[in-house]
């Protein structure tokens with residue numbers, strides 16, 4: 001495999017979200033699918049990626065995609081940053097910028 005995905009795969013901290021676009025076209029004609037769904041699912045499993053089929057036209061799965069990216073950020077990245085920086089989590093420290101970036105508007 002070559003290209004951007006192979007570069008991302010080398011980074012243990014990088015989470016990958018595969019996004020198949022224009023899913024609304026399949027509702028008109030399922031033969032318009034460019035890549036077999038099971039092939040894509042197998043590939044996503046292989047590279048440990050999350051898979052979404054989205055449509056900019058109908059909005060299908062767009063919110064779900066962004067929701068998943070945000071949830072994973074809070075779950076993995078922010079948590080990792082907090083624990084790495086101080087060797088633990090100080091629950092009393094509400095002024096931490098991480099709390100503000102994750103939980104406040």
Ligand SMILES: Nc1nc2c(ncn2[C@@H]2O[C@H](COP(=O)(O)OP(=O)(O)OP(=O)(O)O)[C@@H](O)[C@H]2O)c(=O)[nH]1
Nearest residue numbers: 020021022023024025026054055056057058059060
């Ligand atoms: N039916 C449909 N058409 C779309 C969708 N998203 C973009 N398009 C159309 O696809 C064309 C290219 O859109 P761009 O936003 O320029 O996308 P791009 O990534 O530069 O090009 P693509 O390789 O076509 O994805 C335009 O005519 C858009 O109106 C979608 O979700 N559904």
